[in-house]
Amino acid sequence: MTNEEQVKKITCYMAHFISHIAKKLPDDVTAKLEDLRKKEDSPLAKVIYETMTRNQKLADELNRPCCQDTGVLQFWVKCGTQFPLIDDLEALLKKAVMISTQEAPLRHNSVEVFDEYNTGTNVGKGTPTVWWDIVPHSDTCEIYVYMAGGGCTLPGHAMVLMPGEGYEGVAKFVLDRMTSYGLNACPPLLVGVGIATSIETAALLSKKALMRPIGSHNENEKAAKMEQLLEDGINSIGLGPQGMGGKYSVLGVHIEHTARHPSTIGVAVNVGCWSHRRGHIIFDKALNYIVDTHSGVTL
Known part of the structure; x- marks a missing residue:
C-alpha cells in the first residue's frame, strides 16, 4: 500500500470515528448515567435521566448527533516515532474533520477571530486542536478524540x-x-x-x-x-x-x-458535560485499529 493509500485509509477511519462519537456516548459514560439514574430518588431527576436515555436512542435511530453543539474537535495524539504516518497525521486529522462535518453532520463551530466569519468546515486557524505526546521506538499511534462544547469544556x-x-x-x-x-x-x-x-x-x-x-x-x-x-x-x-x-x-x-x-x-x-463525547482509537503500523471506548464499532 502506497503512502497516499495509507493516508486516505486512516483519514476515512478517523472521519467515520468522529461521526460515531458525535452520535453515541462511550460505554463508560452510558453505564455511569444509568447508575446515577438508579441512585436518584427525585422524580424530576429520574425524568431528566430518562430523557437523556431517550435522546441517545433517537440519536442512534435517526443517525444524528446527540447534542446540537458538536463542539470544537480536539485530538490528543500519542504517537510512536516509527509510526509510518506520523508526518501526515495533523493534516489528515483536519481533513477527517472536514469530511465528518458533512457526513455526520456536525455544527459549524470554527469562527476566525478578528475576521469574524464561520469557516463552515470546523477547520480554521489552530482548529481542530492537536496535542502531541511522542513515544520513542514505538510504531503504534493512539488518538483521543474529544468534542469540546461551548458550555462545558471551553469555559475552563x-x-x-x-x-x-x-x-x-x-x-x-x-x-x-x-x-x-x-x-x-x-x-x-x-x-x-x-x-x-x-x-x-x-x-x-x-x-x-x-x-x-x-x-x-x-x-x-x-x-x-x-x-x-x-x-x-x-x-x-x-x-x-x-x-x-x-x-x-x-x-x-x-x-x-x-x-x-x-x-x-x-x-x-x-x-x-453529561454528553461526554470522547473516543480512543489505537492504530498499529499496518493501520489495524482497536477502539476501547465504544463497543461494536466498525469503521
Whole structure:
C-alpha cells in the first residue's frame, strides 16, 4: 500500500470515528448515567435521566448527533516515532474533520477571530486542536478524540495559587468554579483537575484528565483520596442532572498532576458535560485499529 493509500485509509477511519462519537456516548459514560439514574430518588431527576436515555436512542435511530453543539474537535495524539504516518497525521486529522462535518453532520463551530466569519468546515486557524505526546521506538499511534462544547469544556478556569494556600486552596478553587459555572455545563459533569507549576501546564493536564475512563483513579494514593473528597463535595452542592437538583452532580473527578515550583501551585478545572463525547482509537503500523471506548464499532 502506497503512502497516499495509507493516508486516505486512516483519514476515512478517523472521519467515520468522529461521526460515531458525535452520535453515541462511550460505554463508560452510558453505564455511569444509568447508575446515577438508579441512585436518584427525585422524580424530576429520574425524568431528566430518562430523557437523556431517550435522546441517545433517537440519536442512534435517526443517525444524528446527540447534542446540537458538536463542539470544537480536539485530538490528543500519542504517537510512536516509527509510526509510518506520523508526518501526515495533523493534516489528515483536519481533513477527517472536514469530511465528518458533512457526513455526520456536525455544527459549524470554527469562527476566525478578528475576521469574524464561520469557516463552515470546523477547520480554521489552530482548529481542530492537536496535542502531541511522542513515544520513542514505538510504531503504534493512539488518538483521543474529544468534542469540546461551548458550555462545558471551553469555559475552563486556571490560576496560580501561592504555596501557603496549599491543597485546601486547590479544593476551594474547584468548588468555587463548580458553584458558579457548573450549573451551565449540563450536569452531571466529569470534572478534570490539573495541578502543576503554571497556568498552561495545569490547564493542559485538566483537559488530559477528561480522557481517562470514568471510575479510574490517580495512581498517587493522596491524589486519589482528593479525587473522592472533591467528588463528595461537588455532589453535596446538589446541582443534580441538568442543574435541576439531585444527590449526584458528577460522573467523576479526575486529577492529573506534575511536580511544581516551590513558590507556586498551578491549578485548572475543565469539565465534560453529561454528553461526554470522547473516543480512543489505537492504530498499529499496518493501520489495524482497536477502539476501547465504544463497543461494536466498525469503521
